Amino acid sequence: KNQVEQSPQSLIILEGKNCTLQCNYTVSPFSNLRWYKQDTGRGPVSLTIMTFSENTKSNGRYTATLDADTKQSSLHITASQLSDSASYICVVSANYKLSFGAGTTVTVRA
Amino acid sequence: SAVISQKPSRDICQRGTSLTIQCQVDSQVTMMFWYRQQPGQSLTLIATANQGSEATYESGFVIDKFPISRPNLTFSTLTVSNLSPEDSSIYLCSVEDPGGNAFFGQGTRLTVV
Numbered sequence: 001k002n003q004v005e006q007s008p009q010s011l012i013i014l015e016g017k018n019c020t021l022q023c024n025y026t027v028s029p030f031s032n033l034r035w036y037k038q039d040t041g042r043g044p045v046s047l048t049i050m051t052f053s054e055n056t057k058s059n060g061r062y063t064a065t066l067d068a069d070t071k072q073s074s075l076h077i078t079a080s081q082l083s084d085s086a087s088y089i090c091v092v093s094a095n096y097k098l099s100f101g102a103g104t105t106v107t108v109r110a
Numbered sequence: 111s112a113v114i115s116q117k118p119s120r121d122i123c124q125r126g127t128s129l130t131i132q133c134q135v136d137s138q139v140t141m142m143f144w145y146r147q148q149p150g151q152s153l154t155l156i157a158t159a160n161q162g163s164e165a166t167y168e169s170g171f172v173i174d175k176f177p178i179s180r181p182n183l184t185f186s187t188l189t190v191s192n193l194s195p196e197d198s199s200i201y202l203c204s205v206e207d208p209g210g211n212a213f214f215g216q217g218t219r220l221t222v223v
Contacts, residue, residue: 004152032210043116043202043214044153089152093210100152 003027006090006101013080013108021104023073023090031093035064035075038087038103047075047088080108112137112205116215123222128191131218133203138183143204144176147217153202159186193222 004025013019025033032051036044048057048064050073056065061078077084085108090101113136123129133142141160145153156176157165165178179187190197203215 034211036214041119041217041219043114043204043217044212046211046213049209049211091212098153098155098212100154102150102152 004090004092004099004101006088006104008104009102010105010107013106015080015082015108015110017080019077019080019106021075021077021088021090021106023075023101025071025073025090025092025099025101027092027094027099029094030068030071031095033064033066033073034091034093035062035073036089036091038089040086044089077106080106082108082110084108111211112139112207112213114203114205114213114215116203116218118218119216120219121221123193123220125193125195125222127193128189129193129218129220130187130189131201131203133186133188133215135184135205139205140183141206142180142186143206143212144178144186144188145202145204145214147200147202149199156188156201159188190220193220195222198222 007022034049035047038044047062050066052068063076066073087103087105089103092099115134144156147153155168156171157167159165159178159180161180161183177189198221201218206212
């Protein structure tokens with residue numbers, strides 16, 4: 001069983017709308033949690049990285065939250081653009097190892 | 111941040127042959143990581159490549175199938191040998207900065223026919 005579960009598996013939203021992606025993890029001991037954006041045919045690119053003490057972190061229109069008590073994180077995309085169409089991967093670091101979620105595929109339509 | 115150049119970006123190979131993937135980093139790094147990303151699945155670590163020593167392989171991956179070279183602190187290669195259709199996947203190299211953030215190459219999409 002994957003120690004990092006993401007939901008939904010995929011979603012379609014209209015340009016300009018907001019959306020929220022979820023990540024639940026069981027990995028421990030927790031070091032940090034990262035969100036990556038992976039465009040088709042490209043490698044993942046870091047959006048945010050949060051440590052245990054951080055509850056929220058923003059990168060432009062991307063805002064990540066972290067609840068280390070419940071082991072949940074979310075990535076909120078505000079005012080989506082066509083270029084936001086990609087796979088978003090939640091990654092948890094523990095014991096110098098990275099555990100990857102399967103990703104949420106976001107499709108933004110005009 | 112680190113800039114990683116990975117090539118080839120894609121290839122179609124005959125079964126039984128091998129493919130060597132190259133990864134060049136714009137700065138010196140102690141460890142380089144090789145991942146496999148099968149369709150619709152999360153990234154799986156194949157091995158960690160250390161300069162001056164043999165690579166460390168994860169469970170389920172063996173050196174005979176995935177030989178790795180690490181001749182210096184900025185370069186590494188991963189060979190996928192004796193190819194079968196099950197090896198069709200995306201292969202990615204990665205490095206981490208001192209802050210623990212990971213940077214990835216663009217990936218190599220391998221199709222075995």
